[in-house]
Amino acid sequence: MSHLLTDEPGSRILLMGNEAIARGALEAGVNVAAGYPGTPSSEIIETLSKVARDRGLYVEWSANEKVAMEVAAAASFAGLRSLCVMKQNGVNVGSDFLLHLGLTGTRGGMVLVPCDDPGALSSINEGESRQFARLLELPLLEPGDFQELKDMIVWAFQLSEEIRNLVFVRSVTRLSHASGNVVLGPLPGETRKARFKHRGFILDEMEGVVASMPMEYRHRRQQEKLKQAVERFESSPFNTYTGPEHPELVVITSSACHLYSREAIHLLGVEDRVGLLKLGTTFPLPPVFMEKHLGLTDRFLVVEEVIPFLEENVKILAQELAPRIGPKTIMGKRDGRxxxxxxxxxxxxxxxxxxxxxxxxxxAPEAYVKRGQELMFFGAPNRELTFCPGCPHRASFWSIHNALELDGRDGFVCGDIGCYTLAVLPTGFSTLKTLHAMGSGTGVASGFGKLGRFGMDQPVVSVCGDSTFFHAAMPALINAIHHGSDITMVVLDNSGTAMTGFQPHPGLDVDALGHKAPAISIEDVCRSLGAQVRVCDPFDLETTQATLLELLDRAGVKVLILRQICGLSPEKKRHKKYEVAVNPEVCLGEACGCNRLCTRIFRCPGLIWDKRAGKARVDEVICTGCGVCASICPEGAIEKVENREVTG
Amino acid sequence: MRIFGPNELKADVQDKGLCVGCGACVNLCPYFKNHQGKTVMLFPCTLEKGRCHAYCPKTEVDYTELSQARWKRPYDASPLGTHDGVVMARAGEGRVEGRVQAGGTVSALTAFALREGMIEEAVLTNREGLVPVPQMVGDETGIYGCATSKYTAAPTLSEVNRAAREGIRNVGVVATPCQATALALMRENPLDREDFVDPVSLVIGLFCTWALDTRKLIPFLESRVDVSRIQWMDIPPPPAEVFVLDLGNEEIQIPLDEIRALVPRGCLLCPDMTSEWADVSVGVLEGEPEWNTLIVRTEKGRALVDKAVEAGSIVVKEMPAANLEHLRTAALNKKKRAVARAREENLLNNTDEGERAAFRMDPSVVEELTGS
Incomplete structure (x- = not known):
């Protein structure tokens, strides 16, 4: 049994932040959970899917975040408790739905958990989901440690059912992906029955029509609900003050920054001079609670990630309270500190x-920093971001790059978010030239593909992953076909949401619960939309390149599906299709005729340049045996032998 | 010979639009490839010296040095280059199959060389649609399959490089002047490689005033005719001034002036009309559409021609003086135009630090070609 189902209230267990969130949902009696994979959020749905059978939950990886919100909302409309999970930019994807959901309100408790990624440790943006709470007039909670990750989820469900609206609980990478001790609460025994009531009076929020009309009435109701939330925030156990009665300065903080602030106060030894106001309910701020603490001193430092969201809200409140508490100096990000x-x-x-x-x-003492820099420069091997050994994307971009160069019309690739994002770097032969949101590569390409009338004669290629295809690339493809755009869309199908850990998507025959599910064929979808469709194995470089060259020459929308399972997939791990080795007698090394194509350009980490021997070598420990390098070696020095035990 | 690396080749030839896609740099390494008539560099290569640069006929070709190496005499401004005779020639009666250009001398000589064992394989230029495709053939049927002029710059030498890599020897090549120049450079083993083997045993050169850029010709023709109907192309000798397309049941003529816009810039820097570095050179003959002009240059070329005549594979006649004079004038004019242009573009005999030349000639030769 999963440790997440430990039914010993009061016991203390070590949980990863995302597990704590999942446990919180279980303690709150969640019935339905939906999300779209995205670091740092993915483990929440994964964890819940593992206990779904035991707890009688319905858990799904939805096609995209907007659909996940809609699926979770449906559960709420039917009186169930539902959780919706995504990374920061997922909230952008679904925000249109949230705008309307805020107006219609919810019935069963519904909690949205966006996991933000300050510093973009696993992202290509550091978008702030907190802004959406203000924009959409919905309450926002920010847990400040692992215990709160769990407890605030439980609290958020209660709050959602009190105000009958969605509640945001925002996590960040450093909480979601770290681990800490959590004291468990009880797991509820009963489960709810789903029923969507819709025959009541039109304005009846629990039994009427779930619609944002009449708008003015609904908007006013939404703001009343928000005021109700603020009233609850006034007495929230998640807003705490620690420090002297008359501090010189108070640090106002939330989320993981609460931990940094505590550490900073401790390191400076100023516990008797500086107070710490840790806020868990950051939007809207509770004015009575804030008035009390803003009155403690005249100077405040707001510590938060990433943009000054809390700082601005505190400043607005301080301005409103100024007649009673006097002018305050509130420092933080806007003054550049x-x-x-x-x-x-x-x-x-x-x-x-x-x-x-x-x-x-x-x-950090200067000498220490200097020494560190020296060691980094001289001692640490230069490791750039790279595709894994045996990654199909390396082979795919090799062919895309070469086809575009051979085509010679200065063609380019528009991309989006996935492992293949790395193709902006040398590991993907710097092939990707535009990089935006999920599915945007094809949307941007659709636009480029219409610029022929303005003299643009460059071939336009887009790439998207298989999961991204279903997530957001399909509308863009439809747009390109309908408008007669000239593009070649390459679907890099590695048969799973590989970057985030092989979560299933609609193209696979399994769902989040491990049940058999109808797989939706990408090629059938594209064909039925009217695209010219080809499917290749990217490891077959010659065919892939020839196919691409042929497609680049054609007008209209062409789709090339490059299908090869991710090298890290459970199916492939520990199974080397080929034993690969370099024949040093044949390897040309740095000589004219090769000049280290494999280790200088192709650069699979499984290939090593043996400086002393002046030859390439295969690192048999990390080589995955894909055999692609054997096809690129101009001399045939890289030899591959098929592994019989695996294939036979 | 000043030899640099792929970066200089790319900067001086490709980026300046001087590449004619002859294929000399293709199939030596994984970096240079030709696709539909255009040579591209797929990835950067860091070598300071490379065969790609050494073989290229469009950069740092030192005609004085090359002439010394090949002919043991300095390069002068003689219009037809080193040679041992000029005659009229055509294929012997009934000796060619299918359609040929002019007198069919090239196909007949190639076939004869193959038959006689002077060569084991012939590297020729075929076409797929309008795209010129190098092809190695080992029999006469293959030779006639490649007959007739393509008029597009072709990466024929990539096939010679492939043959060399694969250990194929004793290859005959039908080459345009730029290709014959590259072959001459190649055969000198300019990088002094120990593993060097010359796979070429015979070069049959073609006369060429300029070639056409495949990538430009295709859309040009596509906008005028159904290109799949093109059976034969011809540029009849002067004063015709037309490009002729035979579409089977009709013939279309396009003024040469319209076609000249499709000439790669690199052709305008070429001082060679008659493939001066070949064993024999063959071209059209003014006023005699069924005959060719044949220039014999080397002992090997002489032996080939004599034996072919003896066997009846080709027929030769003395060249009328007027024709020879016209040929010399045309060839000299090409030299003059190329030298003037190279000078104008600051690509001739550059000596300044960091400056490289397209080609080098003795200053006295330059003076002779630009003086009058």
Whole structure:
């Protein structure tokens, strides 16, 4: 049994942040959970899917975040409790639905957990989901430690059912992906029955029509609900003050920054001078609670990630309260004390705080920094971001790059989010030239493909992954076909949502619960839409390149599906199709005729340049045996032998 | 010979639009490839010296040095280059199959060389649609399959490089002047490689005033005719001034002036009309559409021609003086135009630090070609 189902209230167990969120949902009696994979959020749905059978849950990986929100909302409309999970930019995807959901309200408790990624550790943006709470007039909670990750989910469900609207609980990478001790609560025994009531009076929020009309009435109701939430926030156990009665300065903080702030105060030894106001209910701020604590002193430092969201809200409130509490100096990001880009860390907070309390503190001594830089420069091997050994994307981009170069019309590739994002870098032969949101590669390509009348004669290629195809690329493809755009769309089908850990998607014959599911064929979809469709194995470089060259020459919308399972997939792991080795007698090394094509350009990590021998070598430990390098070696020096035990 | 690497080749030839896609740099390594008549560099290569640069006929060709190496005499401004005789020639009666250009001398000589064992394989240029495709053939049927002029710059030499890599020897090549120049450079083993083997044993050169850029010709013709109907193309000798397309049941003539816009810039820097570095050179003959002009240059070329005449594979006649004079004038004019243009573009005999030349000639030769 999963440790997540430990039914010993009061016991303390070590949980990863995302597991704590899942446990919170279980303790709240969640019935339905839906999400779209995305780091750092993916483990929440994964964890819940593993206990779904035991707890009688319905869990799904939806086609995209908007659909996930809709699926979760349906459960709420039917009186169930539902959880919806995604990474930060997923909220953008579904925000249109949320705009209307905020107006219609919810019935069973519904909690949205966006996991933000300050510093973009696993993202290509550091978007702030917190802004959506303000934009959409919905309550926002921000857990500040692992216990709160669990407890606030339970609380959020209660709040949602009290105000009958969606509640945001925002996590961040450093909470979701770290682990800490969590004291468990009880798991509920009963389960709910689903029924959608729709025959009531039109304005009856529990039994009438779930619609955002009449707009003015619904909007007013939504704002009343938000006020109700604020009333609950006034007494929330998640807003705490620790510190002296008459502090010189108060640090106002939330989320993971609460931990950095505590550490900074401790490191500077100013516990008796500086107070810490840790807020868990960050939108809207509770005015009575805030008035009390803004009255403690005149100087405040707001510590948060990433942009000054809390700082601005505190400033608005301080301005409104000024007649009673007097003018306050509120510092943080807007005055440049803390950066508005990237993650914070204890050092950054210590530095900002040290100058304000006039305690000399060097977070990193100069000599230490210098030595560190020296070691980095001279000692650490230069490791750039790269596709894994045996990654089908390396082979795919090799062919796309070569086809575009051979075509010679200065063609380019528009891309989006996935492992293949790395193709902006040398590991993908710098083939990707535009990079935006999920599915945007094909949308942008659709636009480029219509610019022929303005003299643009460059071939336009887009790439998207198999999961991305279903997520957001289909409307773009439809747009390109309908408008007669000239594009070649390459679907890099590695048979799973590989980057986030092989979550299933609609193209696979299995769902999040492990049940058999109808697989939707990408080629059938594309063909039925009217695209010219070809399917190739990207490991067959010659055929792939020839096919691409042929497609680039044709007008209209062409789709090339490059299908090869991800090298890290459970199906492939520990199974080498080929034993690959370099024949040093044949390897040309740096000589004219090769000049290290495999280790200088192709650069699969499974290939090593043996400087002393002046020859390439295969690192048999990390080589996955895909055999692609054997096809690129101009001399045939890389030899591959099929592994009989696996294939036979 | 000043030899540089792929980066200089790319900067000086490809990026300046001087590449004619002859294929000399293709199939030596994984970096240079030709697709539909255009040579591209797929990835950067960091070598300071490479065969790609050494073999290229469009950069740093030192005619003085090349002439010394090949002919043991300095390069002068003689219009037809080193040679041992010029005659009228055509294939012997009934000796060619299918359609040929002019007198069919090239196909007849190639077939004869193959039959006689002077060569084991012939590297020729075929076409797929309008795209010229190098082809290695080992029998006469193959030779006639490649007959007739393509008029497009072709990567024929990529096939010679492939033959060399694969250990194929004793290859005959039918080459345009730029290709014959590249072959001459290649055969000198300019990088002094120990593993060097010359796979070429015979070069039959073609006369060429300029070629056409395949990538430009295709859309040009596509906008005028159904290109799948093109059976034969011809540029009859002067004063015709037309490009002729035979569509089977009709013939279309396009003024040469319209076609000249499709000439690669690199052709305008070529001082060679008659494939001066070949064993024999063959071209059209003014006023005699059923005959060719045949220039014999080397002992090997002489032996081939004499034996072919003896066997009746080709027929030769003395060249009328007027025709020879016209040929010399045309060839000299091409030299003059190329030298003037190279000078104008600052690509001749550059000596300044960091500056490279398209070609080099003795200053006295340059003076002779530009003086009058």
């Amino acid at each position: 803390l950066p508005t880009v990237g993650e914070l860390n204890p050092d950054l907070v210590v530095e900002a705080l040290a100058s304000l309390v006039e305690v000399p503190y060097e977070s």
